[in-house]
Amino acid sequence: NAGVTQTPKFRVLKTGQSMTLLCAQDMNHEYMYWYRQDPGMGLRLIHYSVGEGTTAKGEVPDGYNVSRLKKQNFLLGLESAAPSQTSVYFCASSRIREQFFGPGTRLTVL
Amino acid sequence: AQTVTQSQPEMSVQEAETVTLSCTYDTSESDYYLFWYKQPPSRQMILVIRQEAYKQQNATENRFSVNFQKAAKSFSLKISDSQLGDAAMYFCAYRSFREETSGSRLTFGEGTQLTVNP
Numbered sequence: 001n002a003g004v005t006q007t008p009k010f011r012v013l014k015t016g017q018s019m020t021l022l023c024a025q026d027m028n029h030e031y032m033y034w035y036r037q038d039p040g041m042g043l044r045l046i047h048y049s050v051g052e053g054t055t056a057k058g059e060v061p062d063g064y065n066v067s068r069l070k071k072q073n074f075l076l077g078l079e080s081a082a083p084s085q086t087s088v089y090f091c092a093s094s095r096i097r098e099q100f101f102g103p104g105t106r107l108t109v110l
Numbered sequence: 111a112q113t114v115t116q117s118q119p120e121m122s123v124q125e126a127e128t129v130t131l132s133c134t135y136d137t138s139e140s141d142y143y144l145f146w147y148k149q150p151p152s153r154q155m156i157l158v159i160r161q162e163a164y165k166q167q168n169a170t171e172n173r174f175s176v177n178f179q180k181a182a183k184s185f186s187l188k189i190s191d192s193q194l195g196d197a198a199m200y201f202c203a204y205r206s207f208r209e210e211t212s213g214s215r216l217t218f219g220e221g222t223q224l225t226v227n228p
Binding site: 040101104 | 114143145160205215218
């Protein structure tokens with residue numbers, strides 16, 4: 001089992017560019033999540049999904065969109081990147097209790 | 111909304127000694143889960159220990175144990191016989207028991223950076 005994987009691991013964008021972060025899990029989990037981690041603020045929930053075809057907003061959803069077309073994949077999109085979106089992004093999945101995290105993506109927006 | 115607070119941005123401990131990391135939370139719910147996650151320099155989030163609020167007994171995992179005080183809404187982590195590999199950022203997290211309304215999402219504290227001195 002690969003667990004939770006994230007693509008890419010690092011990315012540098014210019015302001016206004018778009019990109020998509022891919023999260024994949026092979027544990028057949030229903031729930032998937034996207035968090036961002038900023039210094040001194042812990043992890044904050046961006047969007048989440050409770051099943052294939054469903055998504056919901058988390059704590060800091062502005063500037064992001066998500067899609068869950070397949071149960072194993074959860075995509076996070078930035079349509080027009082801003083410097084405030086410079087952060088480390090974590091994907092996670094869970095079935096009941098414990099969340100399993102991916103290795104993170106470090107995104108820098110110049 | 112639930113909040114989680116870790117009032118110690120940094121802590122340090124001597125190797126083989128014991129250290130306690132503090133966490134408080136605010137919730138109006140009676141059923142929930144609490145977690146401690148460890149994040150080493152590799153960035154990987156690793157579950158250290160979990161506590162169910164309906165259990166009175168404090169959770170223990172080898173050298174890691176918690177002091178769960180439900181009435182005081184306190185959830186501290188004790189690391190015994192500290193090792194160099196314990197150096198990391200530690201996050202306290204809360205999860206509602208009501209999965210259908212919250213999607214089992216976690217609310218994290220700000221983190222405590224633990225340094226282990228040889």
